[in-house]
Amino acid sequence: MASSTVENYLKHLLLLAEGGDGLVPMGALAGALAVVPGTVTTMVKALAAGGLVEHRPRQGVRLTDAGRGVALGVLRRHRLVETFLVQVLKMDWAAVHAEAERLEHAISDDVLDRLDALLGHPAVDPHGDPIPTRQGRLDPSVYATLATCVADRPLRVVRVTEQSPEFLHFAEHSGLRPGTRVRVAGRNLAAGLVTVKRPAGRPLALSLAAAGKILVAPAR
Amino acid sequence: MASSTVENYLKHLLLLAEGGDGLVPMGALAGALAVVPGTVTTMVKALAAGGLVEHRPRQGVRLTDAGRGVALGVLRRHRLVETFLVQVLKMDWAAVHAEAERLEHAISDDVLDRLDALLGHPAVDPHGDPIPTRQGRLDPSVYATLATCVADRPLRVVRVTEQSPEFLHFAEHSGLRPGTRVRVAGRNLAAGLVTVKRPAGRPLALSLAAAGKILVAPAR
């Protein structure tokens, strides 16, 4: 059994590898885990010895298939727990991330399957993040963001890729939860601003950095 | 924050102190935690330094008020989680103990309060064990057992004080879950046997040791 620490290393490796070629710099992992770089080097060598990662010295780390399997399991637990906390216990979607960080290491497969059934086998969590299937399949869909999408088309928020309570509260109060219909009214690249229109409320201005965290798809 | 290990030491100390004067022999604690006695000595000295227990060298350990408070919190989490697993996730009552052993260290007060409300503020868990209140009050009721109660009176099973899946499965199949009406038909002390009658089914024979684990109250 992988310890909570090992599970965290693998989970963050999976998250950091999204998009790229999978080779994660040691420093990025250290930052994500809030430990000093030397600690990561030590741990990564141990994980490599266990066949969970491949270590390219001075270049980075990559999950092996075995490591990816473990990481997907952790991510599935994390996202299903978040969904449970919001849908059944009616918790604030900004608070559930921290809770799930602890619970994801303490839930058995049996409990997880029951939770999954209770929730109706959800495909995404409250933030719109896809939930890996029991077989370890993770929806690879790539979406545009409010910073990159075509302007003046009807859109639908599908995902908010940030878990800090501050940002999530802002998104909620701005009516930018997954499912909301929006439209990009304009962009001012020089000023780094995006203006979006929502069904109700006046136009909303947000920075390109913030806009880049709101993933959208064409509203059909 | 107390580590899982510390929480376990305190929880078992609370459980082992039930009834007695509170002074638990080091060996008993070692047995309950499945560690060697030397480990307990080391750990208990650390807990004593932290004000959570009082250590009487060569005699035993006792919880301080602070330690008891922590232990009651752990026990509350354990028993509420068990109740949730049985009532909401429909798990086998024999399986939930092991699950709760892990979850009890990962649940926040916020989640716990919501679970408590969802379950309707239960007073006892699926085994009939009392759930400490949020204020740390634990029902001190003492019940008779099938081994000690008066014979030939209508009774009601209130609690099964064993968590091994084997015993719980036996109890379930024998119709001895909390709530069941029973009556002691007879005892043979020499043979160490108790015969009980249940509403349905033929008389059931069980050993005094087993009968001592089934707590009962007069059926009103």
Added chain:
DNA sequence: TATTTAACTTTGACTATTCAAAATAGCCTG
């Protein structure tokens, strides 16, 4: 190409928790 710099690795040390095995303290028996 020589130098600077940022990222990464190494080294030595520390905390928490555990075990095995040797030492000791109390108590019970004769």
Added chain:
DNA sequence: CAGGCTATTTTGAATAGTCAAAGTTAAATA
């Protein structure tokens, strides 16, 4: 009261995970 037994404590060592700080490397800069 001497032995002996049992529970407990001590001692020495191991494992997992971590940090601080010193040492390397490789790539970017001049």
